[in-house]
Amino acid sequence: DVKVTQSSRYLVKRTGEKVFLECVQDMDHENMFWYRQDPGLGLRLIYFSYDVKMKEKGDIPEGYSVSREKKERFSLILESASTNQTSMYLCASSTRGLPGELFFGEGSRLTVL
Amino acid sequence: GQQLNQSPQSMFIQEGEDVSMNCTSSSIFNTWLWYKQDPGEGPVLLIALYKAGELTSNGRLTAQFGITRKDSFLNISASIPSDVGIYFCAGQRPGTYKYIFGTGTRLKVLA
Numbered sequence: 035d036v037k038v039t040q041s042s043r044y045l046v047k048r049t050g051e052k053v054f055l056e057c058v059q060d061m062d063h064e065n066m067f068w069y070r071q072d073p074g075l076g077l078r079l080i081y082f083s084y085d086v087k088m089k090e091k092g093d094i095p096e097g098y099s100v101s102r103e104k105k106e107r108f109s110l111i112l113e114s115a116s117t118n119q120t121s122m123y124l125c126a127s128s129t130r131g132l133p134g135e136l137f138f139g140e141g142s143r144l145t146v147l
Numbered sequence: 148g149q150q151l152n153q154s155p156q157s158m159f160i161q162e163g164e165d166v167s168m169n170c171t172s173s174s175i176f177n178t179w180l181w182y183k184q185d186p187g188e189g190p191v192l193l194i195a196l197y198k199a200g201e202l203t204s205n206g207r208l209t210a211q212f213g214i215t216r217k218d219s220f221l222n223i224s225a226s227i228p229s230d231v232g233i234y235f236c237a238g239q240r241p242g243t244y245k246y247i248f249g250t251g252t253r254l255k256v257l258a
Binding site: 038040065076077079082084092122124128130134135136137138139140141143 | 150178180182187188189190191192195235237239244245246248249250251
């Protein structure tokens with residue numbers, strides 16, 4: 035079975051804290067994605083990585099950064115968390131080949147107080 | 148970001164009934180994916196479609212890739228209570244690794 039694992043299912047942080055969200059996939063996929071999901075707004079792409087150390091901004095990268103040091107791991111970093119970053123964060127991965135199936139992790143629910 | 152038009156937004160149905168939902172776009176896609184998402188969980192991939200006109204089944208679920216490549220349909224036959232959840236589509240445009248997602252259909256099944 036394919037597996038995308040997100041390190042934390044639920045987090046509560048305070049405004050200004052640095053937050054790390056970790057994602058690991060075991061499918062040897064080249065592409066990895068970070069989305070946030072909010073009611074009424076659907077899934078919005080934050081960042082995308084198509085290879086180790088490579089990254090591309092998505093639709094809403096402001097306030098976020100990412101790290102991809104190993105093929106299987108893609109981290110999302112909130113340098114200074116704010117209340118408007120309270121959301122469900124979803125990691126996903128897909129193969130390099132087109133077309134591709136996209137597999138999601140279980141999600142990380144972040145609350146910033 | 149852009150979202151695909153998905154309808155209906157929500158539906159209540161009786162257990163045992165069939166359900167249909169669809170996604171439409173003004174752009175063509177080379178992949179259509181259908182997902183189910185339970186509250187507080189990540190989306191689970193149900194069906195993947197790769198060619199115009201393709202019809203694919205997964206148990207009681209059947210999905211079709213529209214001939215124009217601008218739409219896709221998902222049917223659920225003989226619905227059961229555990230079909231409750233949010234279903235959404237995702238499309239991948241030619242030559243890109245990025246996906247565009249539908250607005251979701253919330254399904255509620257009455258026993």
